[in-house]
Amino acid sequence: MSGVQPECDAVPDTRDPAGARQPRRHGVSLAMEGISKQFGGAIALDNASISLAPGRVLGLCGANGAGKSTLVRILAGAEQADSGRILVDGREVRIDSPRAATALGLSFVHQELNLVPKFSGLQNLALGYRSTRPLGIIDRRALRARADEVGEMLGYRITLDVPVERLPVAERWMVSLTRGLMRPANLVALDEPTASFTAEEAERLYRVIEQLTAAGVGILYISHRLDEVLQVTDQICVLRNGTVVGTYESDSLDVRALTHHIVGREVELLERRGPVGAPGERVRLSVRGLGRPPQIHGVDFDLREGEILGVAGLVGSGRTEIARLLVGADSATSGTMVLDGEPYRARTPHQAIRRGVCLVPEERRSQGLVLSGSIEDNLQMAAMGASRRMSAVYRPRAARRITKSLIHRFGIKSRSPRDPVHSLSGGNQQKVVLGKYVRSEPSVLILDEPTVGVDVGARADIYRIITELAGTGCSVLMISSDFDELAICHRVIVVRAGTVVGSVDGASATKSRLTELCFARFDEQEIT
Numbered sequence: 205m206s207g208v209q210p211e212c213d214a215v216p217d218t219r220d221p222a223g224a225r226q227p228r229r230h231g232v233s234l235a236m237e238g239i240s241k242q243f244g245g246a247i248a249l250d251n252a253s254i255s256l257a258p259g260r261v262l263g264l265c266g267a268n269g270a271g272k273s274t275l276v277r278i279l280a281g282a283e284q285a286d287s288g289r290i291l292v293d294g295r296e297v298r299i300d301s302p303r304a305a306t307a308l309g310l311s312f313v314h315q316e317l318n319l320v321p322k323f324s325g326l327q328n329l330a331l332g333y334r335s336t337r338p339l340g341i342i343d344r345r346a347l348r349a350r351a352d353e354v355g356e357m358l359g360y361r362i363t364l365d366v367p368v369e370r371l372p373v374a375e376r377w378m379v380s381l382t383r384g385l386m387r388p389a390n391l392v393a394l395d396e397p398t399a400s401f402t403a404e405e406a407e408r409l410y411r412v413i414e415q416l417t418a419a420g421v422g423i424l425y426i427s428h429r430l431d432e433v434l435q436v437t438d439q440i441c442v443l444r445n446g447t448v449v450g451t452y453e454s455d456s457l458d459v460r461a462l463t464h465h466i467v468g469r470e471v472e473l474l475e476r477r478g479p480v481g482a483p484g485e486r487v488r489l490s491v492r493g494l495g496r497p498p499q500i501h502g503v504d505f506d507l508r509e510g511e512i513l514g515v516a517g518l519v520g521s522g523r524t525e526i527a528r529l530l531v532g533a534d535s536a537t538s539g540t541m542v543l544d545g546e547p548y549r550a551r552t553p554h555q556a557i558r559r560g561v562c563l564v565p566e567e568r569r570s571q572g573l574v575l576s577g578s579i580e581d582n583l584q585m586a587a588m589g590a591s592r593r594m595s596a597v598y599r600p601r602a603a604r605r606i607t608k609s610l611i612h613r614f615g616i617k618s619r620s621p622r623d624p625v626h627s628l629s630g631g632n633q634q635k636v637v638l639g640k641y642v643r644s645e646p647s648v649l650i651l652d653e654p655t656v657g658v659d660v661g662a663r664a665d666i667y668r669i670i671t672e673l674a675g676t677g678c679s680v681l682m683i684s685s686d687f688d689e690l691a692i693c694h695r696v697i698v699v700r701a702g703t704v705v706g707s708v709d710g711a712s713a714t715k716s717r718l719t720e721l722c723f724a725r726f727d728e729q730e731i732t
């Protein structure tokens with residue numbers, strides 16, 4: 205960790221983000237040739253090759269578990285390939301540690317947030333930089349200035365002085381992204397960089413990418429948002445089951461063709477056709493004046509039986525914080541809630557689950573899963589916690605049957621239900637979290653970014669499952685920064701500056717309308 209001291213005045217070094225002494229970087233060409241990697245006999249990569257020229261953007265696409273992150277982790281020195289070689293500017297290099305990757309000018313924003321939770325944003329930004337000064341000390345102000353500069357390019361004021369564990373996921377992601385972009389680099393690899401971003405926020409990142417490529421920096425870009433991969437990349441390499449199925453010029457593809465390459469078959473894409481069926485008349489959950497200043501105040505909304513209610517908002521708008529108040533993950537300081545006609549207030553998420561209110565969190569690794577537990581154990585957990593019967597008995601055979609059917613229904617890629625969850629790819633972990641809560645048959649299901657990291661095929665399955673759940677009377681609150689997917693909602697509420705500023709019905713909730721409402725000033729708003 206480069207000797208970073210949490211409380212020190214000067215942060216240890218970087219080579220230096222602030223100007224004159226910064227070594228000039230120029231673009232480099234990268235080639236990864238014949239890379240293979242197995243984990244305990246399971247093939248993650250099989251003779252995969254990619255190449256990237258200076259100043260170009262190469263997309264890496266593939267279904268969950270296809271091997272994308274493993275390829276990037278090998279480039280980052282976090283994993284070692286079983287065979288194959290890496291060439292930088294035609295010269296074979298050995299990347300046996302993250303430090304070796306940094307020394308080559310490779311910078312990474314990984315899918316899992318590799319931040320130290322107790323460190324502030326600034327201390328996290330300092331991690332991994334090598335000192336060129338005596339004692340490895342650099343000017344804290346210089347680091348902050350560079351971070352602000354990158355933050356400004358991204359259109360966001362990054363929070364630097366608070367331990368990152370206290371920030372919502374989307375803001376933590378901003379710290380991670382800023383760290384990856386602020387370093388002088390020859391090549392930047394971005395693994396799902398826009399997972400929590402609305403389209404408008406993603407556009408800002410694209411502009412930063414344009415600036416980097418204009419300076420010769422190569423970009424490796426991984427995303428399941430196929431329209432953005434097509435927009436931002438020059439070429440796209442598609443991986444399937446660890447093998448490269450092809451590398452294509454981006455402008456020769458559209459979403460349908462790319463999906464076909466990824467999945468190997470036709471997949472029904474989400475079209476703007478609105479929700480299926482109407483919600484019931486009865487109000488399931490009524491929220492009035494809910495608040496926890498300074499972030500959240502005066503939140504009012506009703507959620508009806510069988511309704512899919514979307515929540516749209518920008519990073520920092522308070523969308524996740526509202527969900528946390530609903531399940532007692534944070535305690536509200538004001539407001540009342542009524543669930544099925546009875547007063548409702550959960551002090552902990554466990555209490556909420558017992559009342560039938562479940563939150564599927566955005567951050568699956570720390571909040572949604574026991575990573576060392578098996579898929580089976582994780583899928584059982586919420587169901588057992590939700591049981592309101594004292595006589596609830598664990599029946600292993602029935603449990604195994606239900607687990608198998610969930611694995612099938614969600615298309616979770618694993619060798620066995622006994623596999624530990626940490627051995628799954630990011631998207632497959634997300635599916636386990638979702639399966640875990642669906643299994644508990646909630647009456648209110650709150651989904652925070654349900655399709656982050658989920659591949660195009662599974663996305664369609666998740667929309668189908670949400671719609672089916674609503675059809676059985678389950679009320680769904682769905683937070684999403686992907687405004688296109690809010691097309692499945694009956695209604696969408698818009699959150700800004702910690703409060704609900706209005707709602708639009710599903711048919712009017714287009715991406716452009718929601719973007720407009722998220723950015724409009726209060727006095728301009730006119731929402732029905």
Ligand SMILES: Nc1ncnc2c1ncn2[C@@H]1O[C@H](COP(=O)(O)OP(=O)(O)OP(=O)(O)O)[C@@H](O)[C@H]1O
Pocket residue numbers: 243244246247248266267268269270271272273274275315617626627628629630631632657659
């Ligand atoms: N540490 C590990 N131990 C065991 N298996 C692993 C490990 N890391 C990855 N795998 C397996 O390797 C395969 C490729 O995983 P990888 O994370 O590279 O996929 P991915 O394409 O990035 O998927 P996603 O889109 O879901 O992030 C998966 O089957 C995964 O389960």
